[in-house]
Amino acid sequence: MHLNSRFLLIKKGPLKFIFLLLLSFFFTAFANAQQPSSIEKLAAYGYSKRFADSSSCKKMxxxxxxxxxxxxxxxxxVICYSYLALTQRRLLHLKxxxxxxxxxxxxxxxxxxIRAKAFASMAMGSLKSYIDDKPEALNYLLASYKLFAKAGAHDHCxxxxxxxxxxxxxxxxTKVEKYAREALYHASKAGDAESQLYARLAFGSHLTDNLETGTGAKWLEAVHFFKETAAFAEKHSANIVSKSNIGVAYINLADLYSKGPKPIDEKAFLNNLEKATVIAKKYNxxxxxxxxxxxxxxxxxxxxxYxxxxxxxxxxxxxxxxxxxxxxxxxxxxxxxLKDVAAKRKDFEAYxxxxxxxxxxxxxxxxESTQSLLQNADARYESSKKIERIKQLQLENELVQKNKLLGYxxxxxxxxxxxxxxxxxxxxxxxxxxxxDILKQEQANSELKVQLMEKETIENLAATLSLERRLLRSQMDPHFIFNALGNIQSMILQKDTMPAxxxxxxxAKLTRQVLEQxxxxxxxxxEEISTLRNYIELQQLRLNNGFDYTIECxxxxxxxxxxxxxxIQPFIENAVEHGLKPMEKEIRGLIEIRFTQQIAQKNLVCTIKDNGIGxxxxxKLKLKDHHESLSTKITDERLSKMKQENEYAGFVVSERDEEEGSGCIVILNIPIL
Known part of the structure; x- marks a missing residue:
């Protein structure tokens, strides 16, 4: 059949045959351009060894x-440099x-x-994601995704x-589900176990994102999906390079069992965790x-x-x-x-x-977290600066080309x-x-822009860290800490063990919440209401339970x-310290906190009332005390910055109406993010 067809082509005329032959050649050349080269295959094979032997991976x-x-x-x-970048991410070498x-x-x-540009965008997207620059990470990864899709590289897609x-x-x-489903589609086209497990984990994450209870059809659907995923990982474990993804499949399935109907399936729960532990120890x-x-x-x-x-x-x-x-x-x-276990066992020495x-x-x-934050900030700045320098080089190349054209x-x-x-x-x-002259001026403007970016980045970082430290100090007043610990010590000495x-x-919980938040x-x-409750109850202990409080939404x-x-906490502190604490002991204090929501303004209104001295x-007492409210001042600075994005942000402090009695009322407008 092949020979007959060829003969017919020749018989119809040499020109038509030559045209078809050239057309076939161009289509073949285009198809080959989309396929990985032998060098890319060597680099990809070396990268596949990153978990088993990182030294051999980098060498290849x-x-x-x-x-x-x-x-x-x-x-x-370009492709080799991209694989080297991804290898260094695995080794946690940011520089x-x-x-x-x-x-x-x-x-x-x-x-x-196309493939070279796709790999470069993928490497940059991975870098931006690593240094917590999510918007830029999305931009580069979306660009890489389109290019790989155009090249038909379903495994990378x-x-x-x-x-x-x-x-x-x-x-x-919506976009989480969209790209998770697209990942499954490309993984099925690619056909390799590595891509399929990667995509299944993403879709499984989408299924578990909206689970609120351990019952119902959605929970059963998620469990069934992750059972299939874990079985798939076990069956194809030899062909899956990213061993951590196998462990993730077991962890996610065990976590689903823990959220399921009570009593949970303990055997399945522990069995999956044991498999995850084996993977974790084996591959560190x-x-x-x-x-x-x-x-x-x-x-x-x-x-x-316990x-x-x-x-x-x-x-x-x-x-x-x-x-x-x-x-x-x-x-x-x-x-x-271990602290929680000791507390529940009432083993205070171990605690x-x-x-x-x-x-x-x-x-x-x-x-380490602070150091990492500084390194990521430096990396974001250096990356932005290098991109500006690339633009400068492009302008210089344009200038060279223009000068060449001038000579011609x-x-x-x-x-x-x-x-x-x-x-x-x-x-x-x-x-x-x-x-x-115009190009030189543009180049000079770009250099000035780089210098301004450097100065602005350093100043913003310093201001942010300074505000964080001042905010942390303002939340944990030393007098409050010493008084609270003193009261706890007194209760212990009086053998009131359980209340102590x-x-x-x-x-401890309040301290941890303030440090983390x-x-x-x-x-x-x-979370904010939980922190307020802990803080107010400790203030009650400090003032011998001399006041009550309510929180309503x-x-x-x-x-x-x-x-x-x-x-919110700084205003509660002011209400206690300057409103309730100076009151006569016969009068019982009261703090009322109420939350309302202004949907159109994207605003949460917090109203704080107290029946203190006003x-x-x-x-008058402050004139004698000369104490400056650091926490309120910092809160005012924070709200002023938020006002740039939400004009309703701010707070108002005023006296209560005479009909309601003495005291203060604070109306705090908090932007909803």
């Missing part, structure tokens, strides 16, 4: 890079990660090959669509190990089997301490769990010992004639000189809405 990718340089193939160089990603992106400007789905969570549930995956031990310990703590829970957490600590590095985050988490170690590792964890134009004019040459040269020279432990737990951009209203208020943290009397 570098060999592929040297081969690409030797053959002077820019697109393969090298940034250098390789920037190099890949810079070289990608010199080629029009599946992974990138999954990452995009995670980045859109929880802000845009810290986050899987921490999650597996934590879920088991939490389950046995809730079950009342001995087993304590053994699990201690085993986790010993395993971590046996490793050549120290994970302060993991140790702090385990000692915090004290665990709390001491928890405080030590929690401080180290905080120091002059040579052409000389051939036509001396008179015409002189006239043409004059006008062209003036035009290009003006253009050169209760208030000590409240004090002072570093968050947003918290839920539920209108029916229209959604308690899971997000607001800036630690805005503003006028409080100001």
């Amino acid at each position: 990718v570098l060999q592929a890079l040297e081969l690409a340089k030797k053959k002077n193939i820019i697109e393969d160089e 090298e990660f940034t250098r390789y990603a920037d190099t890949a992106f810079y070289l990608s400007k010199k080629t029009n090959k 599946a992974k990138i669509a999954s990452d995009i789905s995670y980045l859109f969570s929880p802000a845009s549930p 995956i810290k986050i899987i190990y921490r999650s597996a031990i934590g879920l088991q310990g939490f389950y046995f703590t809730e079950k009342g089997d 001995t087993k829970a304590e053994v699990l957490f201690i085993e986790g600590i010993k395993y971590q301490q046996s490793l050549p590095y120290t994970d302060n985050y993991l140790l702090a988490a385990f000692y915090d769990c 004290h010992n665990y709390d001491t170690l928890y405080a030590k590792y929690n401080q180290l964890k905080y120091n 134009g002059i040579a052409g004019v000389l051939l036509i004639g001396l008179v015409f040459m002189f006239r043409s040269y004059y006008y062209r020279q003036r035009y290009y000189l003006n253009r050169e 432990v209760s208030y000590l737990n409240k004090f 002072s570093r968050k951009e947003t918290i839920s209203l539920d 209108d029916e229209s208020v959604e308690t899971d809405l997000l607001i800036p943290p630690l805005l 503003l006028a009397a409080s100001r």
Whole structure:
């Protein structure tokens, strides 16, 4: 059949045959352009060894890079640099990660090959995600996703669509589902186990995002899906490079069982956690190990089997301490769990010992977190600065090209004639000189922009860190801390053990909440109310229960809405210190807190009333006291910054009406984020 067809083509005419032959050639060349080269395959194979042997992985990718340089193939160089960047992410080397990603992106400007540009955008997207620059990460990953889709690289599309789905969570549930489903589609097209597991985990995350209870059709659907995912991971474990994803499948399934109908399926729950622990120990995956031990310990703590829970957490600590590095985050988490177990067992000596170690590792964890924040800020700045420099180089290349064109134009004019040459040269020279001045001016403006960005970034970072430290100090007044601890000590000496432990737990919880929330951009209203309750109850203890309080929310208020943290507590502190504390002892104090929501203005209104001595009397006492309210001043600064995005942000303090009696009323307008 093939020979007959060929013969017919020849018989119809040589011109038509030649045309079809050329057309076939071009289609074949275009198809081959979309396929990975041998150098890319070598780099990809080296990258696949990142979990088993990181040293061998890096060595093979570098060999592929040297081969690409030797053959002077820019697109393969871009791909090799991208794989090196992703390898450094696995090794947590931010400086090298940034250098390789920037190099890949810079070289990608010199080629029009789709795969090279797709890899460069993927590396930059991964870098931006690593340094918590989510908007830029989405921009680069979406660009990479479109390019890989155009090249028909379904395996890369599946992974990138999954990452995009995670980045859109929880802000845009619709887009989370959209890209999770697209990841499944591309994974099925790719057919490899690595891509399919990656995509299934993303879609499973979408299924569990909106689960509120452990019953119902949605929970059953999620359990069924993750059972299939875990079975798939077990069946194809030899072909799955990212072993951490296998552990994630087990962890997610166990977590679903813990949220299911009571009593939970303990056998299935523990079996999945045991499998996750084996994976974590075998491949040294810290986050899987921490999650597996934590879920088991939490389950046995809730079950009342405190001995087993304590053994699990201690085993986790010993395993971590046996490793050549120290994970302060993991140790702090385990000692915090041990504190809870000791408190429930009423073993106060053990509680004290665990709390001491928890405080030590929690401080180290905080120091590492602060250092990481500074490094990420520096990385974001350096990356932005390099992009500006790339633009400068492009402008310089444009200038060089324009000057070359100028020389060619002059040579052409000389051939036509001396008179015409002189006239043409004059006008062209003036035009290009003006253009050169404009380009130089644009280059100077770009350099000035880089300098301003550097100064602005450093100043903003310093201002933010300063405000965080001042905010943290303002929330934990030393007098309040010493008085609260003094009262707790007094109760212990009077052998009121249970109330003392209760208030000590409240004090520890308040301290932890303030430390954690002072570093968050947003918290839920539920978290804010929980922190306020702990704080007010400790103030009640300090003032010998000399006042009462109420917290109410209108029916229209959604308690899971997000607001800036630690805005309300300073006004409660003022109400207690300057309103209720100076009152006569015969009068019982009262603080009333009420939340209402202004949906159109995207505003939460918090009204705080007290029956204290009032503003006028409080100001007279302040004249004698000379005490400056640092917390209120910082809160005013924070609200002033928020006012740039929400004009309703702010607060008003006034006297209560004479008919209601003495006291103050504070109306605080908090932007809903």
